[in-house]
Amino acid sequence: MVGLHKSEFKNPVINWIDTRMPVFTMMQKEYGSFPTPKNFNYFWNFGALAMVNLVLMIATGVFLAMNYAPNSAIAFDSVEHIMRDVNWGWLIRYAHMNGASMFFIVVYVHLFRGLYYGSYKTPRELLWMLGVVILLLMMATAFMGYVLPWGQMSYWGATVITNLFSAIPLVGKSIVTWLWGGFAVGNPTLNRFFSLHYLLPFVIVGVVFLHVVALHITGSNNPLGIEVKSPQDTIPFHPYYTIKDSVGICVFFIVLAALVFFAPNFFASPDNYIPANPLQTPAEIVPEWYFLPFYAILRSVPNKLGGVVMMFGAIAVLFVLPWLDTSPVRSARFRPIYRQLFWLLVVSVFALGAVGAHRPQGIWVVIGRLATLYYFLHFLVILPILGKLERPLPLPESISRPVLGGGPMPGGSTAKPMEKA
Amino acid sequence: MADTAAHSSPSGAGHSHAGHGPGDGATKRDFLKMVAGAGALVGAGAIAWPLIDSMNPSQDVLALSSVEVNLAPIPEGSGITILWQGKPIFVRHRTAAEIKAAEDVKLGELIDPQTDADRVKPGHAQWIVLIGICTHLGCIPLGNKPTDPRGEWGGWFCPCHGSQYDTSGRVRHGPAPLNLYLPPYAFENDTKIKIG
Amino acid sequence: MRGLKFLSLTVAAAAVAATFPAAAQSGDKAEAKAPVHEISTADIPVPPLPHVDWSFNGPFGTFDRASAQRGFLIYQQVCSNCHSMDQLYYRNLEGIGLSEDQVKAIAASVQVPGGVNDQGQPIERPGRPSDHFKAPFPNEEAARAANGGAYPPDQSVLELAREGGPDYLYAILTGYADPPPGVKMMSGMNYNTYFPGHQIAMPQPLQEGSVQYTDGVKPTLDQEAKDVVTFLTWAANPEMEERKQTGVRVILFLVFLTGVTYAVKRRVWSDLH
Numbered sequence: 001m002v003g004l005h006k007s008e009f010k011n012p013v014i015n016w017i018d019t020r021m022p023v024f025t026m027m028q029k030e031y032g033s034f035p036t037p038k039n040f041n042y043f044w045n046f047g048a049l050a051m052v053n054l055v056l057m058i059a060t061g062v063f064l065a066m067n068y069a070p071n072s073a074i075a076f077d078s079v080e081h082i083m084r085d086v087n088w089g090w091l092i093r094y095a096h097m098n099g100a101s102m103f104f105i106v107v108y109v110h111l112f113r114g115l116y117y118g119s120y121k122t123p124r125e126l127l128w129m130l131g132v133v134i135l136l137l138m139m140a141t142a143f144m145g146y147v148l149p150w151g152q153m154s155y156w157g158a159t160v161i162t163n164l165f166s167a168i169p170l171v172g173k174s175i176v177t178w179l180w181g182g183f184a185v186g187n188p189t190l191n192r193f194f195s196l197h198y199l200l201p202f203v204i205v206g207v208v209f210l211h212v213v214a215l216h217i218t219g220s221n222n223p224l225g226i227e228v229k230s231p232q233d234t235i236p237f238h239p240y241y242t243i244k245d246s247v248g249i250c251v252f253f254i255v256l257a258a259l260v261f262f263a264p265n266f267f268a269s270p271d272n273y274i275p276a277n278p279l280q281t282p283a284e285i286v287p288e289w290y291f292l293p294f295y296a297i298l299r300s301v302p303n304k305l306g307g308v309v310m311m312f313g314a315i316a317v318l319f320v321l322p323w324l325d326t327s328p329v330r331s332a333r334f335r336p337i338y339r340q341l342f343w344l345l346v347v348s349v350f351a352l353g354a355v356g357a358h359r360p361q362g363i364w365v366v367i368g369r370l371a372t373l374y375y376f377l378h379f380l381v382i383l384p385i386l387g388k389l390e391r392p393l394p395l396p397e398s399i400s401r402p403v404l405g406g407g408p409m410p411g412g413s414t415a416k417p418m419e420k421a
Numbered sequence: 422m423a424d425t426a427a428h429s430s431p432s433g434a435g436h437s438h439a440g441h442g443p444g445d446g447a448t449k450r451d452f453l454k455m456v457a458g459a460g461a462l463v464g465a466g467a468i469a470w471p472l473i474d475s476m477n478p479s480q481d482v483l484a485l486s487s488v489e490v491n492l493a494p495i496p497e498g499s500g501i502t503i504l505w506q507g508k509p510i511f512v513r514h515r516t517a518a519e520i521k522a523a524e525d526v527k528l529g530e531l532i533d534p535q536t537d538a539d540r541v542k543p544g545h546a547q548w549i550v551l552i553g554i555c556t557h558l559g560c561i562p563l564g565n566k567p568t569d570p571r572g573e574w575g576g577w578f579c580p581c582h583g584s585q586y587d588t589s590g591r592v593r594h595g596p597a598p599l600n601l602y603l604p605p606y607a608f609e610n611d612t613k614i615k616i617g
Numbered sequence: 618m619r620g621l622k623f624l625s626l627t628v629a630a631a632a633v634a635a636t637f638p639a640a641a642q643s644g645d646k647a648e649a650k651a652p653v654h655e656i657s658t659a660d661i662p663v664p665p666l667p668h669v670d671w672s673f674n675g676p677f678g679t680f681d682r683a684s685a686q687r688g689f690l691i692y693q694q695v696c697s698n699c700h701s702m703d704q705l706y707y708r709n710l711e712g713i714g715l716s717e718d719q720v721k722a723i724a725a726s727v728q729v730p731g732g733v734n735d736q737g738q739p740i741e742r743p744g745r746p747s748d749h750f751k752a753p754f755p756n757e758e759a760a761r762a763a764n765g766g767a768y769p770p771d772q773s774v775l776e777l778a779r780e781g782g783p784d785y786l787y788a789i790l791t792g793y794a795d796p797p798p799g800v801k802m803m804s805g806m807n808y809n810t811y812f813p814g815h816q817i818a819m820p821q822p823l824q825e826g827s828v829q830y831t832d833g834v835k836p837t838l839d840q841e842a843k844d845v846v847t848f849l850t851w852a853a854n855p856e857m858e859e860r861k862q863t864g865v866r867v868i869l870f871l872v873f874l875t876g877v878t879y880a881v882k883r884r885v886w887s888d889l890h
Contacts, residue, residue, distance in 0.1 A: 059468075059472060060472070063472045063475050067475070080773065084856075085481040087471070087475050088471030089475060246461070247878050247879050250874050251875060257867045258868065260864070262861065270780050271778070283813070453880050457878050460870075461874070464870070481706070
């Protein structure tokens with residue numbers, strides 16, 4: 001019987017299936033015995049958290065869609081119908097709404113963890129790039145989802161963001177009309193956004209699958225940023241990381257529950273409880289918090305096309321990050337200067353977030369420009385140069401013997417301070 | 422979430438034999454694992470339930486699940502059809518003769534034996550309230566309009582396959598196997614009923 | 618962003634103070650030096666909102682039923698002359714403690730469209746608990762025409778639709794005052810301390826004694842404002858009590874589960890050391 005898999009499972013049913021389609025062997029290999037660096041800290045929870053969050057969003061979203069009506073005449077009312085009349089509708093909608101915020105919190109932490117520990121460096125470039133693709137898809141999904149309640153912020157957010165494409169020379173206006181399906185945001189726009197909002201999460205699931213495949217080819221990075229050298233450096237994924245992820249998942253649900261049950265509108269804009277009105281723009285159009293830094297970059301550039309290019313460039317730069325950072329050392333633990341600049345980047349992103357939430361006047365313009373400048377400087381100028389100039393601290397010999405190379409370790413690689421990444 | 426359950430459920434514990442220490446430690450850990458696994462299952466259930474329950478009728482649907490019917494305008498000998506929960510309800514004001522005919526039938530003659538008294542509210546024998554759906558294959562019998570055929574027993578006649586019902590809504594001629602169903606209803610006063 | 622604005626303000630203020638102390642100061646000076654020609658209401662700063670100790674505040678807060686019922690009375694007698702509450706059904710009123718019969722009577726006191734008669738003419742019938750609150754105007758144009766061009770907003774989710782929520786609504790209702798000297802008001806507009814721009818089209822809706830309470834509570838302006846805001850907050854968040862009660866249970870359960878899971882994690886990992 002050539003081609004059949006030799007299954008080692010004892011249960012006859014599982015064995016029968018596994019022999020013909022070795023999914024159980026695969027699960028056991030990839031999530032059971034999968035050798036994983038033993039030194040993860042809790043920041044390595046956030047990948048699993050993002051996965052849980054994605055499932056939560058799809059589950060709540062599917063049930064919301066059963067009662068939501070993607071029609072500009074009744075969309076707002078149908079959301080209120082969910083909130084008031086559908087059994088547990090308020091819970092499902094608030095979980096979906098706050099789940100979106102939690103998703104971005106989790107993914108941003110996941111991303112900055114990658115930045116801090118150099119998880120984007122070779123051989124994990126493709127893994128990182130797939131992650132950036134997921135981020136982009138998430139942003140598109142979130143943006144279109146925010147339009148669905150058809151409140152004032154939905155309508156005007158959609159108007160402003162789709163108008164970004166009008167900055168494209170020559171074809172910009174045609175593209176915007178095409179996006180709208182009309183000459184302003186309207187019912188056709190709402191319909192297609194609903195369709196795509198339902199579709200894209202499943203595209204995300206697909207890219208997440210590729211992200212995980214890529215991860216399991218290269219293996220995980222770890223807080224020391226050095227490669228696994230021997231089986232002693234690793235432990236099986238199960239039970240060690242299944243249980244550690246479970247702790248994180250519990251904490252994640254506590255935070256989500258606190259938001260959903262006690263501050264469901266913490267991240268919400270009051271204006272979105274006003275039905276969409278094409279004749280009246282709200283006093284301040286503010287996107288959802290997770291877009292604020294990018295919105296700030298857009299507004300910091302006094303040129304329409306320039307602002308749009310810079311905004312998309314802020315994400316595009318992440319795609320090429322693996323080639324911008326020239327340092328052979330991954331983890332910021334061993335890069336004293338990079339470590340400080342990393343935090344400066346964090347500060348500048350937070351500052352951009354604050355700038356995005358305020359009218360572009362006075363001091364906010366100055367802060368916005370400086371923070372934008374640093375953001376791009378950090379990736380495009382500092383990282384390429386720093387890799388050549390910075391003197392990294394000596395690296396440990398291995399994960400299981402996390403002793404600095406400078407110590408009197410027999411066989412310690414003191415002469416080779418830099419891990420060839 | 423399913424993930425949570427999968428991560429810490431007892432079924433997953435099978436792979437960790439290698440790590441077991443001897444004595445009390447193992448027992449305590451197994452107990453803890455069972456508590457955590459049970460907790461994860463409860464949590465998964467608690468998340469699943471609101472999603473499942475959201476598919477049940479919503480409050481606005483339930484608010485329409487009972488209707489009040491004013492009986493005063495229905496003359497003796499005729500009936501009306503009203504919609505309740507998407508189903509036709511027959512309300513007929515029976516004449517004394519119709520009531521007597523319904524009451525005098527011997528139970529032995531009936532396909533689905535039931536007394537007329539069991540099919541009306543005490544003291545309101547002139548009102549018969551039925552779900553107007555033939556118990557054969559779900560057609561709506563004729564007989565509520567004055568111009569409709571009422572069949573041999575003066576009740577209702579189903580045009581689909583010829584089932585016939587008497588003035589109590591009991592099946593007298595097949596193929597229908599059962600009497601017309603009675604909706605839940607109550608008299609609010611002598612001229613008003615609440616269905617549902 | 619209700620909660621976030623505060624956070625981002627704090628972060629941003631810290632960032633400004635830390636990075637650009639000189640710039641922050643010069644910004645202040647520029648504002649102080651701005652020439653004052655004539656007083657426009659837009660230049661008068663809005664004071665911080667008063668903080669009312671609402672019965673529904675906090676994780677265990679509930680709606681004061683009596684207050685909400687008095688608030689509904691005010692809505693019926695005052696607000697509903699101009700403001701709709703399209704999302705509410707009469708049956709919802711059982712949520713503030715009215716009985717089924719009371720709700721039926723309230724619903725039956727209005728006439729609602731009842732389809733068409735045998736001649737095809739539209740007819741009206743008395744309202745039922747399953748009917749939506751009847752709106753004062755058939756459409757927005759009629760509402761504007763009757764209100765000097767201003768559109769009285771729907772009050773179903775008004776509490777959620779305003780920054781500051783119940784405190785803001787209370788502040789508006791109690792914030793009517795004579796315009797400061799030198800301020801020119803547009804015709805038909807009223808001065809309100811807390812309204813953005815201070816010129817509000819709605820004349821002061823509540824005065825002392827605007828309604829007669831049947832439960833002996835004295836209808837002061839403050840009391841009326843609190844009652845109607847309690848009603849409006851309930852109307853916008855009818856799920857709030859169930860939400861908070863469920864939340865307490867969910868979080869207690871999750872804390873327990875986290876504790877157990879963490880204990881298991883410690884035990885599992887103890888093998889490694």
